[in-house]
Amino acid sequence: MRVPPGVTPQDFSDAVKQWQEALGQPWVFTSDEDVDLYRDSYSPFWHEDLEPIPSAAIAPDRVEQVQAAVKIANTYKIPLWTISTGKNLGYGGSAPLLSGSVVLDLKRMDRVLEVNDKNHYALVEPGVSYFDLYRYIQDRGLKVWIDVPDPGWGSLIGNALDRGGGYTPLRDHFDAHCGMEVVLANGEIVRTGMGALPGSLTWQQYRYGFGPYVDGIFSQSNFGVVTKMGFWLLPEPEGFKSGTVLVPRHDDLVPLVETLNYLMNSNLVQGTTTIGSPLLMSRAARSASGGGSALVMSPGGPSVEELEKIGRDQNLAYWNCEMSFYGPPKVVEAQWEYAKQKYSAIAGATFIDGETYKLPFDLKDPDKLPKRQFGIPSLTIFGMMGRSEGHMWFSPIIPMTGEAVFQAQKVFGQAYHDMGVPAISQIFVFPSSFFPRSFVILCGFPIYHDVEKNKKSREVFKGLVKAAAEHGWGEYRTHTAFMDTVSDVYSYNNHSLRRFHETIKDAVDPNGILSPGRCGVWPKRMRKAEA
């Protein structure tokens, strides 16, 4: 049996016995065969000693068992690593950051506690996946939509706590939550917002309750174990429409994004938008860029003028952007018409009318719909990742301006060049508005069962984090392998925010048992190792 760091074999054996009594013997996993299933399928440390390996896993079925589990961990100072569905692939999966941690697996807590289609909300446990909630709603014919990230097997709670995003008007998943139940490290249960009022009837309807609003400190953190969470849902819309604007020249991106900001911040465009480039994605442009991505502007690559000439010769727009509209058909048609009117100020702008859907309609064949925009969970994204053994995401937030996009193209092109990454391996995608009022660049780095390739990827990843930070850009979320790296660049005033996080950590989890190291927050007794 593996043993957590700093814990004696005898203490661990005693803890395991107590967990078995509290949770039931089948739900305490200690054999290598069972515990290895908690490794990160997409680990960037595959075949290396650096890979964090858990010592055991425990799987409570209800909140009382979570309380008992953390109390036992506290007695023996055993580090736990909390997961929900354990499908945070690309960000660490089900594996801990600190090798030897015991995984606290909440997958069995998979109850949909309430879905209300009059006030449009749901209350769920951590093991509930997007597939689960979608199916629950469809089975009952409820008139609400959920918002899904790309992989549908993730947990609503886990994704929201890692501050993930989706595609519909409620795409900022943490922002869409309302009310939490949290088990603290000492085993005490806290309910936030209106949940603090016994018998409250508005836990999922009014976020703030009374007094300091604390929900944010339980996201991307290790201050508690969230066991219930409410989410606002979208009333089933009566219609959906998409439309695409295309502009011919490089510099047209500036007014395109300015107009997009106006439309999105006025709630006229309501879903996630992504900047695209028919020109830079074309074979001709990629060929001119050395066979790799034409999206980054590498030193020695084609100039903007050369690319614009390819665009003119081949009648390819330099930029485009598809937009989503939700509402009654007449309203969404009018919104699109208005958007076209605004974009027409850009000389040479052209448009592609997407289909207008009238709802409700038969959803028996969701394959024929734009699933993500309709809040229909799937695993389609896994077919788009190319041949690899996994991936991890580099995901900086940049300003929502055309100028910032140009700068990102150059900064990351230069960074790749400086690190000796050949054009064919330069990973870059254009920004999306998964979150209001900013762009995120979501680059998937492939993972292989090849030590040298992964070492190089990790080095490049760290180089990009550094290059981004030097230009005022930071990651919105990261893989466990880079949590310290990313935390390090959020360093304003001698890391005053991290020191504040550490003050909270020491107060609410003095033994440092909950998810040590998560997002750069280490408990006092392990903090020296960080330096």
Add this chain to the structure above:
Amino acid sequence: MKHVSMLFAIAFAWVIGVPIGEAQDQGQRIPSSWTTTTVSGQGQPRGYVEYQKYCSACHGPGAGRPGTMALQAKYKGAEPALLDQRTDLTPELIKTYVRNGISVMPFFRKTEISDADLDLIALYLTRNNKR
């Protein structure tokens, strides 16, 4: 032994075609799943239901199923791209892939797919094998 006899009972239920509804009526909670469609188990073996729940989002028919796409690319029609049309899979092979993963298919924990559910899925996927 209890575990083995339970499996036998479930396998037997499959042979005589006990609908899934009966298992649910006994108070068993429906396990979490990765399918968007409601699983109608009427007249279907339990393994079919579990397969639909756990595997079909990737390995089912239709557009955007990465497992089906990958097997189509691998076999180019020499074997069916849909796992539930194969006749050459063994229970051991199925379990190896579920517990070890392959390419971007991750491995699955026992809180996701239990050993008992995996036995049922293997039984279903090998139902048409020549014996």
